[in-house]
Amino acid sequence: MLSDFIHNQSLILAGITWLIAQAIKTGVILFQQKRLDWNYMISSGGMPSAHSATVCSLATSIAMIEGMGSVYFSIAVVLAIIVMYDAAGVRQSVGKHSAFLNHLIRELSFKSSRMEREEDFREFIGHTPFQVLIGALLGILITWLWIFLRSL
DSSP states (O other): OHHHHHTOHHHHHHHHHHHHHHHHHHHHHHHHHSSOOGGGGTOOSSSSOHHHHHHHHHHHHHHHHHOTTSHHHHHHHHHHHHHHHIIIIIHHHHHHHHHHHHHHHHHHHHHOTTOOOSSOOOOOOOOOHHHHHHHHHHHHHHHHHHHHHHTO
16 A cells, blocks of 8 residues: 555656746746745745646646546546636735735834734735746646656
């Protein structure tokens, strides 16, 4: 049973794709901000969407291994749609709300010395639709290339 888990190609590909997407995100931050921040290897938000890359990798590998008519593929596609919608919709809205709350608290703190907070609300949470799209394409491409090259 443990052997099946360890050798599950779809699970391995999803994990590898997540790592690659997080590494790319860290590289993008390095390029944009001229600083290396290893926290982006485990954080959410940013370019590309590692969530989208991971679930699209999973769906692609299931399609290529089990077929697009399988129940497993249907489950993976529904999961991918929910995750990508959440990443670009709900979590992006949470980030915008956090930014507004942080701004509001700073304004109120300036006027009143009694308001103290240890840290701001986290603003870098969700993704733009473009970041989700790039993540999805990355997941599909990595998985397709991996499976295609292994079959040669």
